[in-house]
Amino acid sequence: MSKRVALEASHAAAEAARMADVDVISAYPITPQTHIPERLAEMVADGELSAAYIPVESEHSAMSACLGAAAVGARTFTATAGQGLELMHEVVYIASSMRYPVVMTVCNRALSAPLSVWGDHSDAMAVRDIGWIQVFCQNNQEAFDLTLWAFRVGEDPNVLLPVMVHLDGFTLTHVTEPVILPEQSEVDSFLPRFQYSFALNPDKPMTHGAFGPPEIYSETKLAQEVAFRNSREIILQGWKEFGDIFGRYYHPVEEYRTENAETLLLTMGSFTETAKIVIDEKRDKGEAIGLISLRLWRPFPFEEFRRTVKGAKILIVFDRCISFGMGGPVFSEVRSALYDEEPRPKVVGIIGGLGGRDMSEEDFEYVIDRGMEIAEKGSERMLETVGIRG
Amino acid sequence: METTAVRFGKKLVTTREFLAEGHNFCTGCGEALAIRLAMKALGENVIMAMATGCDEVCTTPLPYTSWRVPWLHTLFENAAAEISGVEAGLKILAKKGRMPEREIICVAMGGDGATSDIGIQALSGAFERGHDFIYICLDNEAYMNTGIQRSSSTPYGASTTTAPAGKFSIGQITRKKNMVAIAAAHGIPYVATACPSYRFDLMKKVKKGAELKGPAYVHILSPCPTGWRHSSNLTIDIGQLAVQTGIFPLYEIENGRYRLNADPPELKPIEEYLKLQGRYRHLTDEQIESIQQMVNEDYAKLKEKVAAFPM
Amino acid sequence: MADKLTWKDMEVGNIVKEAGSASFRKTGDWRTERPILDNEKCIKCALCWIYCPDAAIKPGEDGYYEADLYYCKGCGICASICPVGAISMTEEEEK
Numbered sequence: 059m060s061k062r063v064a065l066e067a068s069h070a071a072a073e074a075a076r077m078a079d080v081d082v083i084s085a086y087p088i089t090p091q092t093h094i095p096e097r098l099a100e101m102v103a104d105g106e107l108s109a110a111y112i113p114v115e116s117e118h119s120a121m122s123a124c125l126g127a128a129a130v131g132a133r134t135f136t137a138t139a140g141q142g143l144e145l146m147h148e149v150v151y152i153a154s155s156m157r158y159p160v161v162m163t164v165c166n167r168a169l170s171a172p173l174s175v176w177g178d179h180s181d182a183m184a185v186r187d188i189g190w191i192q193v194f195c196q197n198n199q200e201a202f203d204l205t206l207w208a209f210r211v212g213e214d215p216n217v218l219l220p221v222m223v224h225l226d227g228f229t230l231t232h233v234t235e236p237v238i239l240p241e242q243s244e245v246d247s248f249l250p251r252f253q254y255s256f257a258l259n260p261d262k263p264m265t266h267g268a269f270g271p272p273e274i275y276s277e278t279k280l281a282q283e284v285a286f287r288n289s290r291e292i293i294l295q296g297w298k299e300f301g302d303i304f305g306r307y308y309h310p311v312e313e314y315r316t317e318n319a320e321t322l323l324l325t326m327g328s329f330t331e332t333a334k335i336v337i338d339e340k341r342d343k344g345e346a347i348g349l350i351s352l353r354l355w356r357p358f359p360f361e362e363f364r365r366t367v368k369g370a371k372i373l374i375v376f377d378r379c380i381s382f383g384m385g386g387p388v389f390s391e392v393r394s395a396l397y398d399e400e401p402r403p404k405v406v407g408i409i410g411g412l413g414g415r416d417m418s419e420e421d422f423e424y425v426i427d428r429g430m431e432i433a434e435k436g437s438e439r440m441l442e443t444v445g446i447r448g
Numbered sequence: 449m450e451t452t453a454v455r456f457g458k459k460l461v462t463t464r465e466f467l468a469e470g471h472n473f474c475t476g477c478g479e480a481l482a483i484r485l486a487m488k489a490l491g492e493n494v495i496m497a498m499a500t501g502c503d504e505v506c507t508t509p510l511p512y513t514s515w516r517v518p519w520l521h522t523l524f525e526n527a528a529a530e531i532s533g534v535e536a537g538l539k540i541l542a543k544k545g546r547m548p549e550r551e552i553i554c555v556a557m558g559g560d561g562a563t564s565d566i567g568i569q570a571l572s573g574a575f576e577r578g579h580d581f582i583y584i585c586l587d588n589e590a591y592m593n594t595g596i597q598r599s600s601s602t603p604y605g606a607s608t609t610t611a612p613a614g615k616f617s618i619g620q621i622t623r624k625k626n627m628v629a630i631a632a633a634h635g636i637p638y639v640a641t642a643c644p645s646y647r648f649d650l651m652k653k654v655k656k657g658a659e660l661k662g663p664a665y666v667h668i669l670s671p672c673p674t675g676w677r678h679s680s681n682l683t684i685d686i687g688q689l690a691v692q693t694g695i696f697p698l699y700e701i702e703n704g705r706y707r708l709n710a711d712p713p714e715l716k717p718i719e720e721y722l723k724l725q726g727r728y729r730h731l732t733d734e735q736i737e738s739i740q741q742m743v744n745e746d747y748a749k750l751k752e753k754v755a756a757f758p759m
Numbered sequence: 760m761a762d763k764l765t766w767k768d769m770e771v772g773n774i775v776k777e778a779g780s781a782s783f784r785k786t787g788d789w790r791t792e793r794p795i796l797d798n799e800k801c802i803k804c805a806l807c808w809i810y811c812p813d814a815a816i817k818p819g820e821d822g823y824y825e826a827d828l829y830y831c832k833g834c835g836i837c838a839s840i841c842p843v844g845a846i847s848m849t850e851e852e853e854k
Binding site: 451461463467469471475480517680681683 | 773779817833
Binding site for chain 1: 761762764765766767768769772773774775776778813
């Protein structure tokens with residue numbers, strides 16, 4: 059019998075790792091991720107979870123130990139945020155290029171300087187290119203669901219890729235919401251054991267991590283990208299299987315009241331739920347406006363995304379990060395994804411919600427109104443922002 | 449009948465080569481020999497995590513490998529963190545019944561750069577957590593693979609490409625970082641120095657470190673004809689002189705207790721060791737004398753420790 | 760050889776499945792000198808075998824040893840450490 063409990067998103071993610079019977083946890087604490095390793099350590103200490111908990115001395119070592127564990131065929135989990143993700147930056151590239159299915163929760167936190175422990179997407183945007191499957195959660199249920207799903211997809215023998223589950227720092231990680239927890243038997247029917255056919259073993263000695271001279275490196279990268287793009291199939295299949303067993307179906311792009319929408323607002327992460335309130339208000343007033351949210355960030359869901367925005371005249375992209383010298387990163391990517399489409403909406407970008415700055419309903423109203431204004435009249439400003447004084 | 453082992457008195461050394469012939473190590477490489485000997489002591493029942501360096505680059509150009517054991521490489525500074533994950537993974541998988549219980553030796557190897565510089569954090573962490581593994585440092589006293597740049601393991605007065613001897617420089621101005629003492633300071637059960645010139649001593653120490661529970665650290669001096677600029681046929685002689693002059697003593701620290709494996713009644717003059725190597729060619733007699741003082745000092749300190757904490 | 764492989768030939772994660780596959784490499788081509796082992800003098804101490812960084816001295820007939828010229832890089836360690844001078848280095852011939 060599934061049960062409905064009040065859980066912090068951090069604890070929901072930890073609970074998913076526990077129900078997935080993870081084997082090795084190797085994590086270093088960093089605000090706002092701390093409740094995840096703390097909860098897992100507690101579970102191991104109390105025998106609720108049979109796992110090796112490695113209290114590593116830095117995030118670089120956290121991910122490195124995950125690689126070692128995955129290499130011998132262990133189901134591996136870690137979590138980090140902000141600076142921690144940056145510190146393990148070189149290691150995360152290794153996880154994907156060596157095709158180790160590590161699952162990691164990233165509690166999105168602003169990057170220093172100045173030091174900020176509060177939420178935004180700058181840590182996530184700094185790792186766009188690393189080759190991990192990446193999804194963004196909107197709420198605590200997704201924090202649980204997508205973590206479970208991540209093991210299923212990453213460890214699939216046709217995928218073998220690491221998966222990053224993004225959770226907004228504080229606005230999700232430290233917020234308690236009702237979460238439906240399934241029966242262990244349901245989880246077991248969804249998630250098979252990790253069977254890694256290339257596990258390091260003296261019975262069949264293999265070499266993992268040979269170096270790539272120029273005459274072969276390019277081929278390895280193309281092979282990696284092809285495998286990464288092809289993971290789409292299992293990503294979708296995983297979500298279908300998830301829905302069939304647990305009753306909740308997820309899609310790469312979530313559409314909210316997009317029928318006949320002339321204007322669309324694009325958001326990612328937890329602020330989507332605030333934005334939806336504004337969409338409802340505007341729809342009630344008869345405005346033809348809807349919202350789309352990118353749940354799947356990498357591999358970029360070109361097909362679903364292009365299909366969802368067809369017919370819209372204006373697409374307003376809300377970014378929680380500045381890509382310095384370029385603007386909103388999601389805005390830039392989305393524009394590029396739509397460049398060849400005929401017709402395509404006018405794409406406008408507005409940046410806000412940095413370093414823990416909240417977005418109220420009024421702020422999203424501004425984003426929509428200003429976005430539509432820019433779409434019509436253009437903008438003289440160097441950068442369009444919301445909620446930044448001056 | 450094919451020979452499977454070579455006899456040395458009572459000792460039998462396997463003829464199996466876990467580091468395959470045809471590797472890319474330089475002619476006369478002391479590190480290659482150190483690895484060859486260490487692998488014979490370790491046997492096939494290992495999983496190895498190796499750091500970026502000569503050891504990795506000379507053995508694994510895609511799509512080939514020189515390794516005949518399970519082998520893992522990811523980055524330069526994390527062999528100790530990797531092996532921590534391997535060790536923990538193996539233990540938990542056996543505990544959960546997903547893999548049969550078996551003794552697999554977890555080995556991490558890295559050069560002096562990977563060990564005492566960029567990788568010291570990961571190594572310290574692995575020691576502190578008490579993982580059951582052996583870490584072998586292959587010390588050729590510089591970042592040899594990338595072009596003979598200085599490391600914290602480069603001895604005083606040696607010329608490297610980033611601390612070269614010049615009009616205003618003696619080369620390395622700092623003294624060799626004492627990684628052995630740092631390892632011992634973690635309170636791990638076994639720490640030892642070794643040199644391929646002392647083949648059985650090296651193999652015995654590696655086997656001992658691998659077999660006992662908890663972290664072990666074996667620091668192996670690896671003479672490098674390319675970087676030390678000595679004739680390739682002198683690798684063994686130079687290793688012997690390193691020990692006989694006292695600049696690289698052979699000793700063990702077992703649970704904080706010291707054993708000096710070789711204590712010549714009189715140490716040979718350091719000049720005999722230095723003069724064979726081009727990296728010391730620039731030294732004046734005064735400078736050699738001051739190096740002699742340092743060697744005497746360090747050796748005396750070691751003897752004090754040996755006397756104060758005998759095995 | 761590596762430069763004939765296409766991206767489709769790449770193994771998952773670029774794992775090398777065949778142990779010791781690099782042993783095809785003929786490092787014997789590197790040398791400028793080669794060792795000559797004199798069985799008349801040899802005392803079968805096996806120091807040459809154990810001290811070769813390339814494992815290019817192999818046990819031969821009757822407990823003697825022989826150089827594996829496919830791999831021998833001609834470093835001269837064997838000649839240097841032989842306690843009875845049974846190994847000498849000679850100039851490698853021009854091909």
